[in-house]
Amino acid sequence: MADIQTYSHDAGWKNTVLRGLLYLILILFAAYYLFPLIVMISTSLKSLDEIREGSLISLPRVVTFDAWNYAWNEACVGVECTGIKIYFWNSVKMAIPAVLISTFLGAINGYALTKWRFKGANIVFALLLFGCFIPFQVVLLPMSQVLGKLGLASSTPGLVLVHVVYGLCFTTLFFRNYYVSIPDELVKAATIDGAGFFTIFWRIILPISTPIIVVSVIWQFTQIWNDFLFGASFASGANAPMTVALNNIVNTTTGVKQYNVDMAAALLTGLPTLLVYVLAGKYFVRGLTAGSVKG
C-alpha cells in the first residue's frame, strides 16, 4: 500500500504538470484555428483607411458596419454592382430544395433497402456507396451534357438536380445505417395491421427518424451551400450561387482592394452553415452516435 501511495503522490504532481501542458497545447491550437476568423471579423469592421494605416492583427479603433452593408447591397460582382444579396437568395433557392429532396429520397432508399429487402438489394447499396467516392471533377462533363439535354443548363433547378444526384449516395448511406438498427418486427406488425409501404414510412418510420434527418440536413446543407465547383460550372451570371459570387467580388478590382468588404462578404457566405451547426449541432453528434432506437 505504501508503495502505491508514494507512487500516487508522485503521479499527482506529474498529473498537474501534464494537464497544464495539455491545456497549453489545446489553447495554442484553438488560437491557431481561431486567429484567421478573428482577423476576418476585425478587418471587416474597420474602415479602409484604418486597414491601410494599422497592422493586420490590430483591433478596429472605430467599429463600423459600412463594409458589411456595402458587401450586402452594393459590391460589384463582375460588372453588376448589386451586392451579394441576390446571390445569397440564389444559394437559398438552390440549397433548400436540394437538401430537402436529397434527404427525403435518402430516407425512402434507406427504408426500402433495409425493410423491404429485394433481390440484389446489397448490390444496389454497394453501387450507391460507390457513388460516395466519385470525385466532383469526374462528373463535370457528363453532367453538363445531361443538364444541356434536359434544358436545365445555367439554372438553379439544374444545380438542385446535380446536388440531389450527388448527395443521394450520402443520404442513402446515413438512413440505411440508421434503419438497420430499427427492428424489422415494427414493419411486420404494421403490415399485419394493414399498412402498406408508404403508410408505414410516413406513419411509423419517418416519425422516429429525427436524429438521422438532422444529420442528413446538416451534412447536405454544408456540402451544397459551400460547393463552388458545381456552382461555377453549371450556373453562371445572375444564377450563380453565393460562393461563386464571393469569388467574383474578391477578384473584381476597381483600383483599391477593399479588404474589409471581401472579409464581410466571406463571413456572410459562411454564416448560414455556422447557424445550422449552432441550431442543430447537438443532434448532429447524437445522430452520428445513435446506435439503436429504444422502443
Place this chain on the structure above:
Amino acid sequence: MASLTLDKVRKAFGPVEVLKEINLAIDDGEFLVLVGPSGCGKSTLLNLIAGLETATDGEIRIGDRVINDVHPKDRNIAMVFQSYALYPNMTVRKNITFGLEIRGVSNQERDKAVADVAKLLQIEALLDRKPSQLSGGQRQRVAMGRALVRDPDIFLFDEPLSNLDAKLRVDMRTEIKKLHQRLGSTIVYVTHDQIEAMTLASRIAVMKDGILQQFDTPQNIYERPNNMFVAGFIGSPSMNFIDATLTEEGGKLALTIPRDGNPIVLPLFEAPESYRGYIGKDVVFGIRPEALTHKRTGSDEPGSQYVNFDSKVEVIEPTGADTMTVIEIAGKEIVARVRPDRQPKPGESMTFSADMSQISLFDPDTELRI
C-alpha cells in the same frame, strides 16, 4: 375464430430447406404451441401462417379458406411479437387503434374497442403514454391489446414472454391462459420454453431441424414421446437415458443394465408387442427423474410396478420440494427425484425404486420410440 390446417407445407430459402412437409391441424378454439430449439423453423412456420413469408409448397387454410396467396392484412390474424414491436412514436391508445384506423373503422367504434380492451388488460391508466414510458410487462400487455382489439380469427404469439423477467413471465403465462379460456380464441404460440408449452397448450407441436417431431396433447407428449429428442426436450430435469439390453427370462421381459460385476436387472411391468423384436438387443431405456425415487412402500411385494436397486449417490441438488439426486449408472449420470426427508448424503449408498409403468424404450440407432 376458426380452425387452422397446414397441409404438406414446405419452406426453402434458396437451397436451404427450413421446413420439411409440415402437417398440422387444429380445431376452432385450440391453443397450439410450436416448441423447439432455436433454428428449428418454428418462427418461420408462424410467419407463414401470418403471411410475412410465403410457403414454397403446400397449403395453409384458415377455416375452409386457402390463404397461401392472401395478404397478411386480409387473413384476419393478429400477432404479438417477441420485441412487442410497439410503434415508438405513438401513444398506447394510437398503438392499439392503428390497425383499426388503417381499416377505416369509425372514431366512435375505435374508442369503444380500445376502452374494452384496456379494461380487459387493465391498462386504462396507460392509454396516453408512449411505449418508452412503460415497463416490460406493460409493453407486453399493450402488444396483446393491439392484437385483441382486432378480434381476429387466429392469434399468433411469437415468443411473447422471453423478454420478461422470470417472475413476470410466470404471471403473464397465467394471464394468457386465462385470456384464452375467457375468449375461447384459436391461438398459435411459438416458444423455446418447454414449460410454457406444457402449461399453455391444448396441443403441442415439437419441432427440430424443420421437421415436425411430434404433434399431440401435452400429456401424451410427456408420457409417450415419439423419439429421444422429444423425450429429452420436454420435461425438466430431462429424461434419463440409460443403455440397456432387453432380455427374456422365463417368458418375462427385463432390462439389463451392465454394471461392474453387478448388473441391474429391471423386470418390465408391461410388455407391448412392439418390444418382442428387440429381445436380446441393445435399447435405450428412458426414465423420467420423478419415476426414479427413494424406495417406495410396497415395492417389495410381487407384482408391484416398482423395481428396487442399489446405487451410490454422487451429488444431491435440493430444490425444496424435491431433492435431485445424481447417481452414476454404466458411466452415465442419472437424476432421481427424492423426497427431502429421504434425501441421502453424497457418497452414501441407497436403495432406489424405478416405476416401471412410466418408462420409454428407444431404438439406439433410429432414436425412435419402440
